[in-house]
Amino acid sequence: MSTATVEEKVVVKKSEPLFSKKNRALVSNPLDIDNPVTVQVLGICSALAVTTQMKPAFVMTIGLTVVAASSSVAISFLRNTIPSRIRIIVQLAVVSLWVIMVDQLLKAYVYDVSKQLTVFVGLIITNCIVMGRLEAFAMGNKPWPSFMDGLGNGLGYGLILMSIAFGREFLGSGSIFGYKVFAELGIPYQGNGLLLFPAGACILLGIIIWIQRTLNGFREAH
Amino acid sequence: MRQSNTYIILYAAAITFVCGGLLAFAAVSLKDRQDANVALEQKKNILSSAISLKEGDDINAIYADQVNGFVLDVDGNVKEGMSPVQVIIAREYKKAPKDRLLPVYEFRSKEDSSKIEYAVMPVYGFGLWNNIWGFVAVKSDFNTIQGVRFSHAGETPGLGARIDSDEVQDRFKGKTLFDNGTLKYVTIQKGEGVDYSDEPHKVDGMSGATLTGKGVNNMLVDYLSCYEKYLKKNAAANQ
Numbered sequence: 001m002s003t004a005t006v007e008e009k010v011v012v013k014k015s016e017p018l019f020s021k022k023n024r025a026l027v028s029n030p031l032d033i034d035n036p037v038t039v040q041v042l043g044i045c046s047a048l049a050v051t052t053q054m055k056p057a058f059v060m061t062i063g064l065t066v067v068a069a070s071s072s073v074a075i076s077f078l079r080n081t082i083p084s085r086i087r088i089i090v091q092l093a094v095v096s097l098w099v100i101m102v103d104q105l106l107k108a109y110v111y112d113v114s115k116q117l118t119v120f121v122g123l124i125i126t127n128c129i130v131m132g133r134l135e136a137f138a139m140g141n142k143p144w145p146s147f148m149d150g151l152g153n154g155l156g157y158g159l160i161l162m163s164i165a166f167g168r169e170f171l172g173s174g175s176i177f178g179y180k181v182f183a184e185l186g187i188p189y190q191g192n193g194l195l196l197f198p199a200g201a202c203i204l205l206g207i208i209i210w211i212q213r214t215l216n217g218f219r220e221a222h
Numbered sequence: 223m224r225q226s227n228t229y230i231i232l233y234a235a236a237i238t239f240v241c242g243g244l245l246a247f248a249a250v251s252l253k254d255r256q257d258a259n260v261a262l263e264q265k266k267n268i269l270s271s272a273i274s275l276k277e278g279d280d281i282n283a284i285y286a287d288q289v290n291g292f293v294l295d296v297d298g299n300v301k302e303g304m305s306p307v308q309v310i311i312a313r314e315y316k317k318a319p320k321d322r323l324l325p326v327y328e329f330r331s332k333e334d335s336s337k338i339e340y341a342v343m344p345v346y347g348f349g350l351w352n353n354i355w356g357f358v359a360v361k362s363d364f365n366t367i368q369g370v371r372f373s374h375a376g377e378t379p380g381l382g383a384r385i386d387s388d389e390v391q392d393r394f395k396g397k398t399l400f401d402n403g404t405l406k407y408v409t410i411q412k413g414e415g416v417d418y419s420d421e422p423h424k425v426d427g428m429s430g431a432t433l434t435g436k437g438v439n440n441m442l443v444d445y446l447s448c449y450e451k452y453l454k455k456n457a458a459a460n461q
Contacts, residue, residue, distance in 0.1 A: 052380035083230045097241045101248055108252040111259040193430050196380040
């Protein structure tokens with residue numbers, strides 16, 4: 001029996017409907033009260049790296065969600081056979097498999113997008129959220145809840161990513177999804193260069209965490 | 223049993239085998255499509271450095287119709303029996319400039335196929351973080367820049383990565399490479415928003431991306447110097 005891996009075990013009864021309250025919570029919690037970026041503070045590195053523009057952030061969101069959900073399912077199917085001593089490397093192998101698959105498919109079918117993202121897609125492998133969810137959830141739960149959990153965390157990550165990317169692209173370059181908003185409205189706007197640097201993302205992320213914690217009444221445990 | 227060494231080794235071997243197999247299968251079965259994408263992208267870049275393409279243009283047809291590619295040595299002589307497809311620029315870039323194989327793509331006029339409209343030369347260099355590359359198209363005087371196309375592997379998004387945007391690339395249009403027969407190149411300046419329309423060798427810079435700009439400048443010097451003899455020869459012939 002693997003030890004530390006089952007801490008978040010959710011008991012799912014056989015007769016439980018697919019979209020039971022518990023299962024829906026697996027998707028909705030990571031969007032807010034259990035957000036992987038702002039609450040668990042995982043995946044910060046890429047949240048800073050890919051958020052200068054909204055388009056790469058959007059594709060990164062989809063990529064990470066697909067990888068997190070499908071690796072969770074794969075690991076969940078294998079969970080009873082994986083030897084605990086090599087479980088991390090097995091998880092890593094499965095995640096890399098999916099990431100490279102996604103990368104190859106992007107290259108073959110949406111070459112334009114893959115050109116923008118090559119480096120970032122590879123970085124999904126090292127994203128703490130994916131491995132974190134595998135280790136904390138998929139190793140101890142059935143495939144369906146694991147899928148929901150992976151999906152929720154991917155989307156939760158994406159939500160923050162898109163919020164930061166919106167702030168950075170809008171204030172930094174004066175555009176949204178590459179569409180020059182200020183120029184179209186005829187308002188002269190000098191982009192704020194600070195927001196295009198990682199420091200700008202850090203500040204925005206800090207503000208988002210602040211707002212979210214205030215709204216949720218979060219207290220640091222002492 | 224699950225903790226025994228034999229089980230672990232067998233498990234690891236099986237995972238490796240399955241993952242490796244799936245990846246190999248994906249790579250092989252998607253390779254043709256990916257290669258076609260890369261080749262099409264190359265043609266698209268060559269074409270769009272010189273002419274403006276519309277959505278839905280048949281890139282392969284226009285390319286086959288108008289573009290004639292061949293390979294030069296540094297003295298401007300055509301290497302017989304070589305096609306630009308065989309030349310991998312990233313590999314040539316590592317060689318000493320005098321040993322490089324230099325592809326050129328000449329655009330023939332639609333009306334008179336003996337007339338060269340534009341000549342497109344590939345360039346390759348290093349930006350701030352990683353390699354940068356592109357194409358420079360000159361007009362039939364082999365001096366005035368018709369257009370440029372740059373791509374990059376890892377310049378900072380929003381800063382140096384702007385070299386692949388039309389906004390920055392359009393700044394090169396109409397600049398000239400030679401000044402009274404000496405190769406002066408074109409140089410991206412530091413700072414942004416300055417009007418260089420009277421200065422044929424200066425290009426407005428990118429704010430926050432001075433080092434990528436320097437990389438582009440070095441690339442242009444490094445590569446265009448290799449094409450100097452070819453450019454001069456044709457400029458003289460076309461006068």
